[in-house]
Amino acid sequence: MVVPFAPGGSNDIVGRAVANLLTTRLHRSVIIENKPGAGGTIGSEKVARAASDGNTLLLISSTFTMNPSVMKLNYDPVDSFIPVALLGQGPSVIAVNASLPVNSVRELIEYTRKNPGKVNFGSSGVASFQHFAVELFKLKTGADLTIVHYKGGAPALVDLASGNVQVALGSLIQMQPYVNSGKVKILSVAGPERVALIPDIPTLKEEGIDVDATNWWGIMAPKGTPGDIVEALHRDINAVLSNPKLKDSLASEGAQITSATREQFDQRIAEETKKWAAVAQQTGLDHSQK
Numbered sequence: 625m626v627v628p629f630a631p632g633g634s635n636d637i638v639g640r641a642v643a644n645l646l647t648t649r650l651h652r653s654v655i656i657e658n659k660p661g662a663g664g665t666i667g668s669e670k671v672a673r674a675a676s677d678g679n680t681l682l683l684i685s686s687t688f689t690m691n692p693s694v695m696k697l698n699y700d701p702v703d704s705f706i707p708v709a710l711l712g713q714g715p716s717v718i719a720v721n722a723s724l725p726v727n728s729v730r731e732l733i734e735y736t737r738k739n740p741g742k743v744n745f746g747s748s749g750v751a752s753f754q755h756f757a758v759e760l761f762k763l764k765t766g767a768d769l770t771i772v773h774y775k776g777g778a779p780a781l782v783d784l785a786s787g788n789v790q791v792a793l794g795s796l797i798q799m800q801p802y803v804n805s806g807k808v809k810i811l812s813v814a815g816p817e818r819v820a821l822i823p824d825i826p827t828l829k830e831e832g833i834d835v836d837a838t839n840w841w842g843i844m845a846p847k848g849t850p851g852d853i854v855e856a857l858h859r860d861i862n863a864v865l866s867n868p869k870l871k872d873s874l875a876s877e878g879a880q881i882t883s884a885t886r887e888q889f890d891q892r893i894a895e896e897t898k899k900w901a902a903v904a905q906q907t908g909l910d911h912s913q914k
Contacts, residue, residue, distance in 0.1 A: 626668075627639040627656055627683045628682070629664060630778050631778060633776045634777060634839060635683055635777075638711060640656050641870055643655070645869075649860055664685075672700075672704040672846060673699075674846050676847060677849070678845065682843070683842075693900060693909070704847050705844040709884075710841075710882055710883060711841040711881070714839055714840075715879075717811075717822075718792075718810070719794070719809060720811060727809075729831050736768040739768070745771050747792075748794070749773050751909070757837035760906075760907060761793070763906060778798065781802055796879070812825060813825055815836060816838070845857065858886055
């Protein structure tokens with residue numbers, strides 16, 4: 625299973641959790657290969673060119689639906705893959721280094737305006753989920769944030785915790801260790817509702833900011849993978865998703881299982897691709913990498 629981002633990020637955490645349970649169910653090793661770079665497109669291209677025998681799979685997230693609108697791809701995101709299974713979704717949160725003198729998103733916005741060019745935002749890469757989300761956030765709020773790109777969310781969060789960047793946005797599942805250590809503080813949930821794990825943290829919409837950046841994860845197979853193999857994988861993955869240990873593990877990090885039919889997953893990909901293409905046009909990202 626190819627994870628097209630660096631180890632330690634939300635994609636990696638979810639991928640490894642699913643791979644471990646699949647290994648037990650299938651009685652064969654399901655190995656994670658991290659292939660980061662270029663907003664996840666390097667790993668995606670590897671799988672697009674892989675043998676269509678069911679032995680190579682791609683873990684995708686929201687970023688997969690963003691790349692087509694901003695990058696010239698060496699594969700077709702629709703025709704090069706077959707949707708296998710939707711895995712789940714998790715709220716994104718806006719967090720800052722604990723030493724930054726702000727305690728709300730509104731205070732953060734005001735602070736960036738008073739300190740232009742001095743507040744850095746850690747992104748997991750050009751055209752990544754975080755890149756799209758922060759550009760939309762800047763568009764809606766006028767915040768003055770300088771974007772620093774990394775090869776994955778994990779290294780960006782390491783620098784957030786150390787103070788090399790001051791702001792980041794990411795899944796709660798990957799933020800938790802840094803919050804628990806006291807090096808990072810969460811200001812807001814960038815999703816449609818508050819999260820049970822952090823009930824006192826308001827959503828951006830509660831703050832009057834119309835930004836929804838919910839991340840999700842799924843599994844794709846190369847085009848040409850036989851239908852019986854795809855259906856078998858779909859059944860096995862959904863059986864794993866019903867495992868209480870996986871549900872509890874993700875819930876403890878603020879994420880949730882979100883199973884769906886293959887047709888529903890395919891529809892979600894199409895809808896998200898359309899949504900983020902509109903965002904790319906509004907923010908000027910649609911010309912950034914093409």
